[in-house]
Structure formats: structure tokens, C-alpha cells
Amino acid sequence: MRGTAICGTNSNMDTAAARTVFPRLDESLLSHLPPFSKLDRQQVRAILDLAVSRRYDAGASVFEEGSPADRFYMLLDGYVRVVRITPTGEQVTALHIPAGQLLGIAKAIGKEAYPATAIAAAESIVLSWPMGLWDKFVADYDGFATETYKTIGNRLGEVNTRVVEMATQQVEQRVANALLRLISQTGRKVSNGIEIDFPITRQDLSELTATTLHTVSRVLSAWEKQGLVQSKRKRITVCDPHALVVLSQV
Amino acid sequence: MRGTAICGTNSNMDTAAARTVFPRLDESLLSHLPPFSKLDRQQVRAILDLAVSRRYDAGASVFEEGSPADRFYMLLDGYVRVVRITPTGEQVTALHIPAGQLLGIAKAIGKEAYPATAIAAAESIVLSWPMGLWDKFVADYDGFATETYKTIGNRLGEVNTRVVEMATQQVEQRVANALLRLISQTGRKVSNGIEIDFPITRQDLSELTATTLHTVSRVLSAWEKQGLVQSKRKRITVCDPHALVVLSQV
DNA sequence: TTCAAACGTTGCGCTGTCGCAAATTACTTA
DNA sequence: TAAGTAATTTGCGACAGCGCAACGTTTGAA
Numbered sequence: 001m002r003g004t005a006i007c008g009t010n011s012n013m014d015t016a017a018a019r020t021v022f023p024r025l026d027e028s029l030l031s032h033l034p035p036f037s038k039l040d041r042q043q044v045r046a047i048l049d050l051a052v053s054r055r056y057d058a059g060a061s062v063f064e065e066g067s068p069a070d071r072f073y074m075l076l077d078g079y080v081r082v083v084r085i086t087p088t089g090e091q092v093t094a095l096h097i098p099a100g101q102l103l104g105i106a107k108a109i110g111k112e113a114y115p116a117t118a119i120a121a122a123e124s125i126v127l128s129w130p131m132g133l134w135d136k137f138v139a140d141y142d143g144f145a146t147e148t149y150k151t152i153g154n155r156l157g158e159v160n161t162r163v164v165e166m167a168t169q170q171v172e173q174r175v176a177n178a179l180l181r182l183i184s185q186t187g188r189k190v191s192n193g194i195e196i197d198f199p200i201t202r203q204d205l206s207e208l209t210a211t212t213l214h215t216v217s218r219v220l221s222a223w224e225k226q227g228l229v230q231s232k233r234k235r236i237t238v239c240d241p242h243a244l245v246v247l248s249q250v
Numbered sequence: 251m252r253g254t255a256i257c258g259t260n261s262n263m264d265t266a267a268a269r270t271v272f273p274r275l276d277e278s279l280l281s282h283l284p285p286f287s288k289l290d291r292q293q294v295r296a297i298l299d300l301a302v303s304r305r306y307d308a309g310a311s312v313f314e315e316g317s318p319a320d321r322f323y324m325l326l327d328g329y330v331r332v333v334r335i336t337p338t339g340e341q342v343t344a345l346h347i348p349a350g351q352l353l354g355i356a357k358a359i360g361k362e363a364y365p366a367t368a369i370a371a372a373e374s375i376v377l378s379w380p381m382g383l384w385d386k387f388v389a390d391y392d393g394f395a396t397e398t399y400k401t402i403g404n405r406l407g408e409v410n411t412r413v414v415e416m417a418t419q420q421v422e423q424r425v426a427n428a429l430l431r432l433i434s435q436t437g438r439k440v441s442n443g444i445e446i447d448f449p450i451t452r453q454d455l456s457e458l459t460a461t462t463l464h465t466v467s468r469v470l471s472a473w474e475k476q477g478l479v480q481s482k483r484k485r486i487t488v489c490d491p492h493a494l495v496v497l498s499q500v
Numbered sequence: 501t502t503c504a505a506a507c508g509t510t511g512c513g514c515t516g517t518c519g520c521a522a523a524t525t526a527c528t529t530a
Numbered sequence: 531t532a533a534g535t536a537a538t539t540t541g542c543g544a545c546a547g548c549g550c551a552a553c554g555t556t557t558g559a560a
Contacts, residue, residue, distance in 0.1 A: 084414050087499070092417045094410050109403025110396060116410070146360065152402065153359025159409045160344050160366070164334050166416045167342045167460035171547065202508065210417035215547060217509060233507060233556055249337070421517070451537065465517060467539060483526055483537060 025053060025127075029076060033100050034150070038143035047141070051127040056120040058199060062104065065117045069106035071128045075099050078124025079186055079198045082116045083207070093208045095158050096121070098185045101151060107134040108148055122198030166210050169248075174209040175219050176248035179229070183238050192230060193239035201234055275303060275377075279326060283350050284400070288393035297391070301377040306370040308449060312354065315367045319356035321378045325349050328374025329436055329448045332366045333457065343458045345408050346371070348435045351401060357384040358398055372448030416460050419498075424459040425469050426498035429479070433488050442480060443489035451484055 025048045030036040036044055053076075056062060062073060062080060080097045094116055097103050106114055129137075138145045165174050179196075187194040202213040202220070209216070220236070223229045228244060230237045238244060277294045280286040286294055303326075306312060312323060312330060330347045344366055347353050356364055379387075388395045415424050429446070437444040452463040452470070459466070470486070473479045478494060480487045488494060 084410065086414060086418050088418070090418050092414045094413060106403075108399060109406060110400030111403055115403075115407055149358060149399075150360030152406070153356075153361055153365075156359060156402070156406050156409065157365055159406065159413060160334065162413050163344060163409060163416065163460075164336060164342045166413065168336050168338070168340050201506090207417075210413075212548060213508085214510085214549080217507095218547090221509070231508095452539095453537085462518060463538085464519080464540090467537095468517095471539070481538095 025051065029127075030074075033074070035074075035102060035144050035147040036141070037147075039141055043141060047129075047137075048127075050129055050133060052129070053125065053127050056124045056126060058120055058122050058124075060120050062118040062120060062124075062126060063114045065115065066113050069104065069112060069114050070131050071104065072102065072107065072131055072134060073104040073118075074102050074127045076125040076127055078126075079121040080118050080124060080126075081121045081204075081208075082118050084116050091207050092210070093204070095155055095162075096182070096185060096208075099124075102148060104128075105134075105148060105152075107131050108152060121200070121204075171209065171211045171215055172219055173248045173250060174211070175205065175216060176244045178205060178208050179236065179238055180241065180244055180248065183241065187238075190237060193237045194241065195235065195237040199234035200236060205236075275301065279377075280324070283324070285324075285352060285394050285397040286391070287397075289391055293391060297379075297387075298377075300379055300383060302379070303375065303377050306374045306376060308370055308372050308374075310370050312368040312370060312374075312376060313364045315365065316363050319354065319362060319364050320381050321354065322352065322357065322381055322384060323354045323368075324352050324377045326375040326377055328376075329371040330368050330374060330376075331371045331454075331458075332368050334366050341457050342460070343454070345405055345412075346432070346435060346458075349374075352398060354378075355384075355398060355402070357381050358402060371450070371454070421459065421461045421465055422469055423498045423500060424461070425455065425466060426494045428455060428458050429486065429488055430491065430494055430498065433491065437488075440487060443487045444491065445485065445487040449484035450486060 027041055027044045027048065030044050030048065031039070031041075036047065039047075051074075052071075056078070063069075063071070065084060075097055077099050079099065080103060082094045082097060082103070083091045084094055085091050097118075103118055104114060106112070109115075138148075165177055169177070182196045182200070183194045186197040188197040189195075202216045206213045206216045220229060220231055224231060226243075228238070228240045228247075230239055275298045277291055277298065280294050280298065281289070281291075286297065289297075301324075302321075306328070313319075313321070315334060325347055327349050329349065330353060332344045332347060332353070333341045334344055335341050347368075353368055354364060356362070359365075388398075415427055419427070432446045432450070433444045436447040438447040439445075452466045456463045456466045470479060470481055474481060476493075478488070478490045478497075480489055
């Protein structure tokens with residue numbers, strides 16, 4: 001999907017507040033996505049006409065923890081990580097959101113403010129709607145609510161899994177699991193394995209696995225020597241997924 | 251067990267917990283609880299007449315991870331902990347549920363099976379309904395859905411907080427936070443402080459804070475010497491909550 | 501081309517926490 | 531009351547992973 005339909009229009013815009021309305025969004029953008037898949041053409045058209053589309057550079061924040069939840073979002077393309085920041089400034093990544101999912105749906109869980117910060121991990125294209133439309137979407141569009149709550153359920157499960165992992169596994173296993181999850185969500189097949197399809201640093205991985213960038217670096221170096229992974233700056237390729245699976249289950 | 255049965259004489263349940271036959275349930279049981287607070291007397295009556303009531307001994311499981319989600323529950327009295335069990339048999343407590351909350355609401359998050367096991371931490375009284383009634387409740391009863399999703403939102407927030415804590419805090423701080431949360435949820439004022447109002451072992455606390463019973467024991471012993479807590483077997487009293495707050499934020 | 505900033509690697513010492521083991525105390529049941 | 535079981539405490543050794551520090555590498559801007 002990267003680079004099709006809606007891309008190429010807007011230039012470098014200010015990450016502050018600028019919103020660009022794209023010429024005309026195509027129905028096919030949404031019609032195959034779970035929350036909208038049961039809708040007919042006209043309904044999707046109506047939804048798209050209410051949407052604002054915007055591009056985010058890698059590292060830009062889509063919304064911030066604690067600020068009033070005035071819009072909800074659909075990640076069309078790219079990758080977003082949801083982070084929380086501790087009083088001491090440490091970042092912890094709660095989960096990753098792949099393209100095709102809703103985010104910032106505070107209203108669905110009865111919140112008036114976003115409970116976490118969403119940061120584009122790669123360049124991303126995001127649709128958004130005013131939160132005021134939420135109830136209308138739920139009421140008018142068949143399957144929207146159901147699919148939304150499935151998404152929330154999955155995220156609850158994911159976070160729960162993180163808790164269990166952090167409680168019971170060693171760093172090496174957590175990193176292995178994190179990599180496996182990343183390649184399953186955004187893996188791109190390359191000659192020597194599966195590459196994570198967005199730039200990711202040792203620091204990012206450490207925030208995802210509750211460790212330090214140093215330890216992640218050491219782990220990856222060791223794996224590279226064994227031929228399990230290959231990595232350049234900000235790029236990681238998993239060459240032997242099965243070996244990681246084995247490692248992660250020790 | 252179908253229909254209008256209001257006693258706990260259903261037979262397809264597993265554990266050895268004794269069952270108590272209740273007299274006709276009173277509307278006041280539910281009318282002040284968030285999911286039902288907007289309903290009138292007749293509606294609450296109708297809901298109660300569909301409910302099955304049951305008592306669980308401490309340690310008995312209300313439902314188990316992976317089994318088909320055929321009922322949803324309301325914890326009337328007592329305290330339930332939600333745990334996940336790893337392949338290697340270790341238990342990790344995901345969250346605690348105080349009286350007055352729904353649990354086992356898999357349907358709300360689009361699941362067909364319970365995603366975790368619920369264990370009564372203290373003797374508990376639980377109402378339940380067949381999951382088939384879920385959609386009816388959502389459709390017929392004003393505020394039921396909204397309040398349910400608030401509950402889910404809060405739990406998501408809670409689990410997220412656990413992740414952040416486990417990622418950034420030392421054992422001592424995690425235990426302090428766990429105790430503070432427990433006394434805020436089920437604290438009972440006693441002469442020398444606030445006691446956690448259900449039996450809780452070092453092992454339980456360790457499963458809640460991702461550590462070992464030994465370490466918890468050491469931490470509590472140290473605190474007891476400093477007069478912050480007092481503990482007997484299965485009983486913990488926090489004498490100086492403020493000191494714990496300070497400790498937890500180092 | 502130069503330079504600075506960001507990212508990554510690696511060695512070393514330290515320590516928080518675990519794991520094991522053994523003893524003690526507190527309940528339960530016969 | 532005694533025996534048995536569950537919960538707790540405590541000491542000690544081991545080590546995974548952290549923190550620090552120094553250095554290497556890549557990138558992009560001037």
C-alpha cells in the first residue's frame with residue numbers, strides 16, 4: 001500500500017498542527033478494513049468525506065498522553081508505537097499498531113483524554129475524525145462497534161502478554177519475542193530473511209522489552225555472530241525466525 | 251440452571267466450593283452499581299430474576315483461561331484476582347477486581363473464550379448470566395454498555411501501568427505500589443493502620459509484582475522493622491501509607 | 501570535504517535479585 | 531495434644547543485566 005493512492009500530494013508540512021485535506025480519497029482505502037468492511041459504497045464515501053488525512057514523519061506524535069481526546073484516527077499506512085512516559089522521563093512502549101487499525105479511540109473506553117502518546121515509527125498516513133462523530137459511527141455503521149471492541153480486546157491481550165513476558169522471561173527471550181512480533185506485523189521478505197519494515201533503533205527495542213540499549217546491542221551482536229539476524233543502523237533482518245522461536249521458549 | 255433460577259444450585263461447575271442458596275435477591279444489590287445505576291426498579295428486577303448467584307471459597311476459580319465464555323459475571327462481594335498461567339506453570343496476576351465490577355465479559359471484547367483465569371482471593375459472592383443475554387443487556391439497558399467499556403478502559407490502563415512499573419521500577423517500589431493499590435481498593439481501617447481486607451500470601455504478592463516470595467518476604471520484613479507495615483500470616487496492615495508512597499516514587 | 505550528531509559496540513565492575521537450603525512459626529486436622 | 535501441612539523468615543552464594551565509559555561507525559547538513 002505504501003506509496004499508492006493518497007501519497008505524493010502534500011509536501012513537507014509542519015508537524016505542529018497543519019492538516020491537509022487530500023484531493024479525494026478513494027473508497028477502496030477503507031472498504032476492506034475490518035471496522036468498515038460491512039459497509040456499502042455510499043457509507044464509506046460519507047465516512048471518507050468527513051475524514052481529514054495527514055502525513056506524519058517518523059518520530060512525529062499523532063496525539064499525546066493526557067491531552068483532550070478530540071479526534072479518533074485510522075492508520076492507513078505506516079506504523080505507530082504507543083508509549084507512556086514516566087515521571088523520570090523514561091519511555092515505555094506499550095504496544096505497536098500496524099496499518100489498518102484504529103487508534104486514539106479514547107471514547108470507546110470512556111476516556112476524555114488520550115491515555116498514552118502515539119508516535120509514528122515510520123512515515124505514516126493517518127485519517128482522523130472529530131470525536132463528536134464517534135457515537136454516530138457506532139450507531140450508524142454496522143460492525144463498526146463490534147470490530148472496534150475486538151481491536152481493544154486484542155490490545156488488552158497484547159499488553160497482558162507483555163506483562164506475563166516481563167514477569168517470567170529473561171531479556172534475551174523478551175527481545176526474541178519482540179522481534180518475532182515485529183516481523184509478523186510488519187515483516188518484509190528480503191533475500192536473506194525477513195526485515196522489519198521501518199527504522200528501529202536499539203533504544204526503541206529496549207523500550208519495547210524493558211531493558212537497556214546496551215543489553216539489546218549485546219544480544220543482537222551475539223545473534224549476528226550466530227547468523228540468526230543481520231542488522232545495519234536502524235534496520236534489523238531476522239534470518240532464522242525458527243531459531244528465535246526456540247530461543248524465546250526456553 | 252436456565253431460566254429464572256436464582257439459587258446457586260447449578261451443577262456443571264467444577265470446583266468444590268460450597269454453594270449457598272440465597273433468598274430472593276434484593277434490587278438494592280445492583281441498583282447502585284455503575285452498570286445498572288441508570289435503570290429503574292423493574293429493569294433491575296428483570297435482570298436479577300435472570301441471574302444465578304453463587305458463592306466461591308477463597309482459592310476457587312470462577313472461570314478458566316481458554317474455556318468457552320458461556321457466562322458473564324458480577325462480583326457482588328469479595329475479591330477476585332485475574333491470573334494467567336505460563337507454559338511452565340508460573341502464575342502471573344494481571345489484575346485485581348474489587349466488588350461491584352463485572353468480570354468475564356469476553357463478549358464485550360469480541361472473544362469466544364475467557365482470556366484469563368479468575369480466582370476468588372477471598373470468599374466471594376458472584377452473580378452470573380448466560381452470555382447469550384449480553385447483547386440484550388447492551389441493547390435494552392441504558393448505560394450498561396457505556397459503563398462496561400469504562401471498566402474495560404480502566405483495566406487496560408491498569409495493565410498498562412503494570413507494564414510501565416515492571417519496566418522502570420525496582421522490586422521494592424513495585425511491592426510498595428501493589429500494597430498501596432490494594433489498600434485503596436480493599437483497605438479496611440484498623441487500629442494501627444489500613445489492613446488489606448482479604449488473605450494474601452507472600453506468594454500472591456510476588457505474582458502480582460513479578461518477583462519471588464522470598465524477596466517479598468525480605469522487603470516486608472525490612473518494612474516491618476521500620477514500622478511501615480505489620481503482618482501476620484496472610485494478613486498485611488499498612489501503618490504508614492505515606493512512607494510507602496515516598497518509597498514507591500524513588 | 502568536513503564536521504557534528506546520532507547510532508552502535510564492547511569491556512569492566514557492581515549490585516539487585518534470584519535460587520537454594522534450612523529453620524521457624526502458624527495454622528489445621530485427626 | 532500431637533502430627534502434619536502451609537506460610538514465612540533468613541543466610542549465603544551466584545549471576546544476569548545494569549551503569550558507566552570509551553570508542554567506532556554512519557548519516558546528513560553546511
